[in-house]
Amino acid sequence: GQNIDQPTEMTATEGAIVQINCTYQTSGFNGLFWYQQHAGEAPTFLSYNVLDGLEEKGRFSSFLSRSKGYSYLLLKELQMKDSASYLCAVRDRSASGGSYIPTFGRGTSLIVHP
Amino acid sequence: DTEVTQTPKHLVMGMTNKKSLKCEQHMGHRAMYWYKQKAKKPPELMFVYSYEKLSINESVPSRFSPECPNSSLLNLHLHALQPEDSALYLCASSQEMSSYNEQFFGPGTRLTVL
Numbered sequence: 603g604q605n606i607d608q609p610t611e612m613t614a615t616e617g618a619i620v621q622i623n624c625t626y627q628t629s630g631f632n633g634l635f636w637y638q639q640h641a642g643e644a645p646t647f648l649s650y651n652v653l654d655g656l657e658e659k660g661r662f663s664s665f666l667s668r669s670k671g672y673s674y675l676l677l678k679e680l681q682m683k684d685s686a687s688y689l690c691a692v693r694d695r696s697a698s699g700g701s702y703i704p705t706f707g708r709g710t711s712l713i714v715h716p
Numbered sequence: 717d718t719e720v721t722q723t724p725k726h727l728v729m730g731m732t733n734k735k736s737l738k739c740e741q742h743m744g745h746r747a748m749y750w751y752k753q754k755a756k757k758p759p760e761l762m763f764v765y766s767y768e769k770l771s772i773n774e775s776v777p778s779r780f781s782p783e784c785p786n787s788s789l790l791n792l793h794l795h796a797l798q799p800e801d802s803a804l805y806l807c808a809s810s811q812e813m814s815s816y817n818e819q820f821f822g823p824g825t826r827l828t829v830l
Contacts, residue, residue, distance in 0.1 A: 635818065644720075644806055644821035645759065689758055703749075703772065703813070706758035 606707035608690050613713045614680055622675045622710045624690030635691040635704055636664050636675045645689055648675070677712075685714045720822035722807050728828045731797060737825045739790040739807030745820070747813035748790040750782060751806040753824070759806055765790060766813040797829045 605627040614620040626634070633652040637645035649657055651666035651673060663676040675688055691704035720741045729735050739748065747766050751759035764772035765784040779801075781793040790807055804824045810817035 642804075642826075644823050646821070647818040650818060703761060703764060704819075705761075708758050709756075711756075 606690055606692055606705065608688075608707045608710045610708070611711045611713070613715065616680055616682060616714055616716050618680050619676065619678050620680060620712065622677070622688050622690075622712065624673045624675075624707060626671050626673075626690070626692045626707075628671070628692060628694040630695035631668060631671075631692070632695040633693040633704070634664075634666055634673050635693075636662075636673075637689040637691060637706075639687045639689060639709065641686075648688075680714050682714050682716070685712060687711050720807055720809055720820050722805075722822035722825050724825055725823065726826045726828075728830065729794065729797065730830050731799075733797075734793070734795045736794065737792040737805055737807075737827075739792075739822055740788055741809045741820070741822075742788055743809065743811075743820070744787075745809035745811050746787060747810045747817070748784065749808040749810075749819065750790070750792050751808065753804045753806055763792075764813060771813060794827075797827075799829050802827055802829045 607625045635650050636648040638648050639645040649664035651657055651664050654666055654668055656663055656665045661678045666673045687709040689709045690707040693704045723738045749764050750762040752762055753759045761774050762776045763782045768784045779796050783791040804826050806824045807822040808819040810819045
C-alpha cells in the first residue's frame with residue numbers, strides 16, 4: 603500500500619507563494635493527484651502528474667519526482683480564497699489490484715492571511 | 717452538465733432508523749464511488765461501482781448497503797448505524813475505473829447518528 607505524508611498545516615500571506623510538499627511510498631506508482639477542499643465542501647481536482655516534471659495551470663503548478671517519491675503543489679499570488687485543505691492522492695496499481703483508485707493523504711490545511 | 721449531485725445535504729438519524737443517501741451524475745461516467753470523511757481526515761474509500769457492478773468493497777460493515785440502479789444513480793442504504801458512523805459521505809464519479817480519470821465529487825451528505 604501507500605504511505606503518504608504531507609504537512610498538517612501551513613500559513614502564508616496574501617500575494618505570496620507557497621509550496622506544499624507530499625512524499626509517498628508505493629510499489630506500483632501510477633499517478634498523483636492534487637485536490638483542493640474547502641471546509642464542509644467536496645474536494646475539487648487541481649492537477650495530475652504521472653511523469654517527472656512540472657505541470658503548470660494558471661496560479662497553480664504541480665511537480666513530481668518519481669525516483670524520490672516526492673511531489674509539491676506550488677500556489678502563486680495567494681488569495682484569501684485559497685485558504686483550504688490540499689489533498690495529495692496517490693494511485694498505486696499493485697495495492698488496488700490493477701485498478702486506478704487513488705488513496706488520499708491526510709491533507710494540508712493552508713491558512714492565507716492578509 | 718459537469719456536476720455530481722447528492723441528497724440530502726444533511727441527515728440526522730437514530731440508531732434504529734433506515735435511511736438512504738442518493739447520488740446522481742449525467743456526465744456519462746461509468747465509475748461511481750462512495751467515500752466517508754471524518755473531520756480533518758482524508759476521504760476513505762468505501763465502495764466502487766464500475767458499469768453498474770460492485771467492483772470494490774473496502775471491508776465496509778454490512779449496515780452500509782450500496783446500490784446502483786442505473787449508470788446515473790448511486791444509492792447508499794443505511795441501517796442500524798452507530799454514532800461513530802457520523803461523517804461526511806461523499807459520492808464521486810469518473811469516466812472509467814480502469815484508466816486515468818480525475819474524479820468529480822459531489823457536495824456530500826453530512827450524516828449525524830444519534
